[in-house]
Amino acid sequence: MRYLLGSRFxxxxxxxxxxxxLAQSSQLKHPIGGDFAQSVVPGATSLIKLGKFDIDDWLEIYQQKxxxxxPSKIIFATIPISVFFHENPVKLHQNLLRLLKNWDSNLEIRDxxxxxxxxxxxxLTEKLHPQTLIPQIIAFIGETNTSLPQNLLKVNNLLERRAxxxxxxxxxxxQxxxxxxxxxxxxxFLSTLEDFPLAVLRSIRHDEIWQKHSDNLYFPNTSVITGLLSGVYNSNTSIPVNWRVSLTRxxxxxxxxxELADALATTWSGVYEPGLNSQEFAHEESLMSNENIPPCVYAAPRVIRAR
Known part of the structure; x- marks a missing residue:
């Protein structure tokens, strides 16, 4: 395994x-107000608390919050499901569609x-190959009337031509x-597959240019999506320490x-961590102490289970 699974989480x-x-600090015309953390924490907390995906619990906590x-919040909110069911494509597809159907999202958000x-x-399964990823994604999406498959094919062709x-x-x-x-x-992400900083910096530059010419706030933040795709592929060790230290402030x-990522990893694997389900996710621990102290987990024989 190239990177530890917990590091990819x-x-x-x-x-x-x-x-x-980084996008917020780059003097954008329309900075985004912390949508990512606000969107992913409730769903991830539900998975950790229950040890499974409960659609009723998700709907309740998100309706309260x-x-x-x-659109961007819907996409970000589904990230914990993609992480938790990464080893089972069928359940991943089913659970994403179940949640999106109840949130009454449009076809572009779904795709x-x-x-x-x-x-x-x-x-997460270390099966990502840049030459085959986009065709596989299109097959995973299935039949659709949206323009996303065509746009992804454009990306694939442009990458092949090194445009x-x-x-x-x-x-x-x-458009x-x-x-x-x-x-x-x-x-x-794919054009700078092994370089997290370069991928994110290029996407931020795009956001700066796009927002100078548009007053439309409908679009998701491209740098967030680029960051999470490159982050999971290259693991948290690829993120520059000076970025993390400066952003901690x-x-x-x-x-x-x-903490959330570590707890989700232990819950997914079936291991037991004392106080896992009852712990409050604290804010006071510093980034560096979090980096140096791995989660303390214990497992009984044959406890790791298939979902």
Whole structure:
């Protein structure tokens, strides 16, 4: 195994959070107000508390927390499901669709969520191959009337031709649709597959350019999606220490999401951690202490179970 699974769990949450925080600090015209952490924490907490996906519990906690779920919040809220069911594509597909159906999301959100969820699962199972990922995602989405499969195919072709960034942006920015933004995030991720900092910085530059020419707040933040995709593939060890240290001063959520990722990993694996289900996710621990102290877990024989 190239990276520890727990390190990849951390990577998806910390990558999204870092991508969002860097975008906020880059003097964007319309900065995003912490949607990522607010969206992923309730669902992940439910999975940890119950040890399974309970649709009624999810609907209740999200209805209490949000009066309205914007497209980006819906996508981010499904990330814990993609992490928790990464080893079972059938259950991953079923559970994502169950949740999206109850949230009455449109087809573009559905297809975007499935695409991101499948990519996360492939990274966690170490089956992600850049040459085959996009065709596999399109098959995972299935028959659809949205433009996302066509946009992803454009990305695949442009990557094969090693097209310039300007060429990619010209082809995918022309319509300015939701699907275009998702496809661009996949481009930034796949074109710099082994380089988390470069992938995120390029996506942030795109956000800066796009928001200078648009007053529309409907689109998700491309840098968040790029960050979580690259984070789960390269693990949290790929995220520069100086970024994490500097952002610790700004983001109280960093220690929370790292604890959340560790607890979700232990719950997924079936191991027992004393006080896991009753613990309150604290904010006071520093990032560096979180990095140096691995979760303390204990397992009985044959306790790891298939779902």
């Amino acid at each position: 951390r990577g998806v949450f910390l990558g999204g959070l870092v991508g969002e925080a 949000f009066t309205h779920l914007e 975007s969520t499935l695409a991101i969820g499948y990519a996360i699962a492939q990274s 310039s960034l300007e060429r990619v942006q010209a082809e995918l920015d022309s 300015g649709t939701f699907s275009n933004e998702i496809a661009l995030a996949f481009y930034y 700004q983001l109280s959520q960093i220690s929370q999401v790292l």
